[in-house]
Every structure is written in structure tokens, then in C-alpha cells.
Amino acid sequence: MGFVRLVKEDHIAILSVDRPEALNALSREIVDEMGEVLDELKKDSSIYCLIFHSEKNFAAGADIKRMADCDEEGAKAFCFSPVYDGIAEYPIPTIAAIEGYALGGGMELALTADIRIAGESARMGFPEVTLGIFPGAGGTIRAPRLIGPSFAKELIFSGEKISAARALEMGLVNRVVPDDSVLEEAKKLASKIARRGPVAVRMVKDVINRGLEMATVREGTAYEASQWAKLFNTYDQKEGMHAFMEKRKPVYENR
Ligand code: CAA
Numbered sequence: 001m002g003f004v005r006l007v008k009e010d011h012i013a014i015l016s017v018d019r020p021e022a023l024n025a026l027s028r029e030i031v032d033e034m035g036e037v038l039d040e041l042k043k044d045s046s047i048y049c050l051i052f053h054s055e056k057n058f059a060a061g062a063d064i065k066r067m068a069d070c071d072e073e074g075a076k077a078f079c080f081s082p083v084y085d086g087i088a089e090y091p092i093p094t095i096a097a098i099e100g101y102a103l104g105g106g107m108e109l110a111l112t113a114d115i116r117i118a119g120e121s122a123r124m125g126f127p128e129v130t131l132g133i134f135p136g137a138g139g140t141i142r143a144p145r146l147i148g149p150s151f152a153k154e155l156i157f158s159g160e161k162i163s164a165a166r167a168l169e170m171g172l173v174n175r176v177v178p179d180d181s182v183l184e185e186a187k188k189l190a191s192k193i194a195r196r197g198p199v200a201v202r203m204v205k206d207v208i209n210r211g212l213e214m215a216t217v218r219e220g221t222a223y224e225a226s227q228w229a230k231l232f233n234t235y236d237q238k239e240g241m242h243a244f245m246e247k248r249k250p251v252y253e254n255r
Contacts, residue, residue, distance in 0.1 A: 059106025
């Protein structure tokens with residue numbers, strides 16, 4: 001049995017890493033397993049939102065013991081980005097529910113999620129420079145885009161582990177909640193998202209992501225407009241608008 005667990009409930013999937021003895025530190029094998037589980041999950045059209053949550057610690061980074069003696073080629077093979085890039089582009093919304101440590105490659109996993117919710121005593125950051133490396137699984141690219149280059153550089157250059165309150169100030173997390181309700185709050189938000197028109201939610205995630213990568217706002221708004229118009233070919237758009245006019249709750253069919 002591997003280290004990755006997947007639970008499905010009410011249109012939501014929860015993916016966890018189960019390696020408490022190493023504070024859920026991530027090895028190449030664990031990240032590959034995660035990628036395989038998530039590829040399989042894509043085939044399940046009844047899942048509308050995905051939560052990343054692991055007990056006690058989100059993940060204390062990439063596995064230092066497995067990385068320590070890598071040469072350049074070994075380090076390239078160890079790199080998590082091929083899987084993490086796929087997670088960032090995952091078709092449905094994703095939420096990182098952060099308890100305990102989210103450091104280095106663990107923080108970078110949280111950064112691939114669309115939304116981050118942290119417990120009050122969570123500790124986050126990029127300690128890589130304390131090990132003589134820098135973040136190598138998307139942190140140098142995603143952190144500045146999320147919180148701006150100035151905060152990202154402060155975090156990455158200092159290697160400091162910050163509190164959830166500080167992470168909230170920087171915009172690194174969306175909200176901070178009591179430690180014992182992190183998963184519950186993530187589930188509440190996921191079920192809210194899961195009740196919305198699933199085709200529209202899926203499509204708008206792609207539009208936002210692509211828009212952020214487009215060179216100009218005009219390219220972004222042109223893509224937005226063409227994708228937006230396509231929604232009018234869907235059953236769910238008709239259902240959503242008619243339900244509003246008929247003063248009833250919509251029943252979406254994900255088509
Ligand atoms: N890799 C491998 N093992 C790890 C680990 C990691 N990232 N983090 C923790 N562990 C292991 C520890 O070695 C220890 O194992 P042993 O009992 O076998 O010694 C066990 O987990 C418990 O850890 P500690 O005893 O250190 O627990 P603590 O409460 O005293 O400290 C901590 C917690 C501050 C998180 C500390 O474990 C720590 O600093 N861990 C490393 C964090 C880090 O530097 N992460 C970045 C890794 S590099 C990276 O992620 C590169 C990238 O960009 C992809």
C-alpha cells in the first residue's frame with residue numbers, strides 16, 4: 001500500500017498523504033502516486049471539487065533524506081514540477097486545507113491549489129535556502145504571482161517559517177480558521193462550489209488560469225468572452241437561469 005489516500009463524498013474528493021513519521025514529507029514516489037490517483041479521479045465526472053488535506057501536517061517539504069546525495073541528473077529526476085503543473089491545471093477547483101507544517105515542496109503543493117485555508121497554528125514557508133537550495137517545484141514562479149515579488153522574495157530569501165496570521169496578511173492563504181475545523185471549513189467551501197453550475201465552474205477556472213498567463217488583458221478578455229459564450233450551449237446554463245426565473249433551486253447535470 002502506498003502513502004496516498006483518496007476519499008470521495010458528496011461530489012467532493014479529499015486527497016491525503018499518510019506518512020506521519022516523516023511529517024508527510026514528499027518523495028518522488030509519493031508525488032508520482034498522487035499524480036496517478038489524480039489522473040484516475042479525472043474520469044469521475046461526479047466529483048466537482050478536490051481538497052488536499054493531510055492529518056496534523058500538510059507536508060514538511062520534499063524528502064531531504066532521499067534528495068541529499070542526488071547529482072544534477074538525480075535532482076532533475078526528483079523534481080516534482082511535472083506532476084505539480086498538472087495539479088495546478090486540474091480541471092476542477094482545488095482547496096489546500098493546511099494543518100501544521102506546509103514547507104518547501106509541501107508549500108509548493110499548496111500553491112498549486114486554487115484556494116488555501118489554514119489552521120491557526122499552521123507554519124508555512126520555504127526553508128530551502130537553509131539547506132543550500134531554493135524552491136524547485138514551482139515556488140519561485142507561483143509565490144510571486146500569488147503574493148507579489150516583494151513578499152515572495154522575503155519568504156524565499158529568509159527561509160523563515162511564518163504563522164498562519166502572517167500568511168493571511170501576505171495573501172498566501174485565503175483564510176485562517178481554528179485548528180480543529182480546517183477540514184470542515186474546506187468541505188463547507190467545497191460543497192458550496194459543488195452546488196454551483198459545474199460546467200461553468202470548470203470552465204472559469206481554466207479561463208482565470210489562462211488569463212493570468214496571457215500577455216495582455218485584451219487577449220485575456222477575448223478568451224474569456226469566447227469561453228463565456230460557449231456556456232450558452234450547455235444544459236446547466238439553461239437550467240441555472242430558468243431556475244432563477246422560476247424561483248427554485250437549480251438541478252445541475254454537469255453537461
Ligand atoms: N524530509 C525528510 N524527513 C523529514 C522532513 C523532510 N522534509 N521533515 C521532517 N522529516 C522527518 C525528520 O527527519 C524526523 O525523522 P526522524 O525521526 O527519523 O529523525 C521526523 O520527520 C520528525 O521531524 P523532526 O524531528 O525534525 O520534528 P520537529 O518537530 O523537531 O521539527 C520541522 C519539525 C521544523 C518541520 C523539521 O522537521 C524540519 O525542519 N523539516 C525540514 C523542513 C524543510 O526544510 N523542508 C524543505 C525541504 S526541501 C524542498 O522541499 C525542496 C523543494 O523545493 C521541492
